[in-house]
Amino acid sequence: MKIAVLSDIHEGINRKKTETDIFAILKESLLEQVPDVFILSGDITAGPDKSLNLLKRLQSELPKIQILYVHGNHDVYHEDSRVAYHTLMKFQGNLGHGPVHLNSEWVVIGDGGWYDYSFGEKEFTNEEFTNGRFDDFTWPDKIHANWFEKDEMVAEKYVAKLDAWLAEHQHKNIIMVSHFVPFKYFVHVKNEPAWDFFNAMMGSSGFGALAEKYRVKKLVFGHIHTRYHEEYRGIDCICNPLGYFPHEWTSELPQQEISSTMKIIEI
Numbered sequence: 001m002k003i004a005v006l007s008d009i010h011e012g013i014n015r016k017k018t019e020t021d022i023f024a025i026l027k028e029s030l031l032e033q034v035p036d037v038f039i040l041s042g043d044i045t046a047g048p049d050k051s052l053n054l055l056k057r058l059q060s061e062l063p064k065i066q067i068l069y070v071h072g073n074h075d076v077y078h079e080d081s082r083v084a085y086h087t088l089m090k091f092q093g094n095l096g097h098g099p100v101h102l103n104s105e106w107v108v109i110g111d112g113g114w115y116d117y118s119f120g121e122k123e124f125t126n127e128e129f130t131n132g133r134f135d136d137f138t139w140p141d142k143i144h145a146n147w148f149e150k151d152e153m154v155a156e157k158y159v160a161k162l163d164a165w166l167a168e169h170q171h172k173n174i175i176m177v178s179h180f181v182p183f184k185y186f187v188h189v190k191n192e193p194a195w196d197f198f199n200a201m202m203g204s205s206g207f208g209a210l211a212e213k214y215r216v217k218k219l220v221f222g223h224i225h226t227r228y229h230e231e232y233r234g235i236d237c238i239c240n241p242l243g244y245f246p247h248e249w250t251s252e253l254p255q256q257e258i259s260s261t262m263k264i265i266e267i
């Protein structure tokens with residue numbers, strides 16, 4: 001079985017910056033690779049309605065590919081992110097609906113997740129992370145995402161939900177998926193306070209702990225716009241973002257960037 005993995009397409013921003021139809025190129029690339037499953041680990045575009053629309057279009061135009069999705073932070077930008085979450089659940093392949101069995105051995109379990117400051121650098125306080133401001137920069141989620149509770153609580157609920165699903169399927173081969181980063185190992189510490197401050201908003205060690213506890217085979221995530229595919233703590237970890245044009249891309253050409261970035265794994 002062939003599984004394609006990609007995250008952080010940021011369709012709106014990349015379409016405007018490249019002045020090309022990113023959606024059409026993505027579709028073309030999938031038609032070339034013909035995977036059985038496409039795992040999209042969040043940040044499709046900004047706002048739930050636009051993200052839902054793109055997901056539905058992609059699935060209806062590629063009916064032979066099973067699209068599985070978790071939301072990113074940009075996908076839940078809304079005056080009420082709880083409403084955004086439910087809007088995105090209108091997509092059948094949203095992993096928030098529950099575990100998806102690929103065959104008798106493999107199951108995909110995931111949800112977007114959130115961050116809880118567990119990757120925060122020690123020189124800052126949780127109160128500072130709650131404010132989310134360093135110098136004159138405010139973390140955009142603090143303005144555009146609205147959960148009406150503390151980030152730590154939001155993350156904790158996702159961890160609890162995934163814990164239950166993973167426990168039920170622990171004897172299967174599990175592919176766990178989140179948007180947010182599960183291990184601090186994958187977060188860059190630059191020793192520049194203006195960068196390192198925002199590491200608190202990269203993910204939660206709770207997700208990594210679950211992956212280890214249930215010995216998941218593969219762990220797919222996104223959010224940090226750095227590409228990784230390596231074994232860490234016995235888990236095949238895949239972070240495969242498209243990221244922002246041009247500074248995070250290796251090619252000037254969207255066709256080339258998308259098709260070369262699309263990760264194909266076999267199970």
Ligand SMILES: [Fe+2]
Pocket residue numbers: 008010043072223224225
């Ligand atoms: Fe992103």
Ligand SMILES: [Fe+2]
Pocket residue numbers: 042043072073074179222223224
């Ligand atoms: Fe993100």
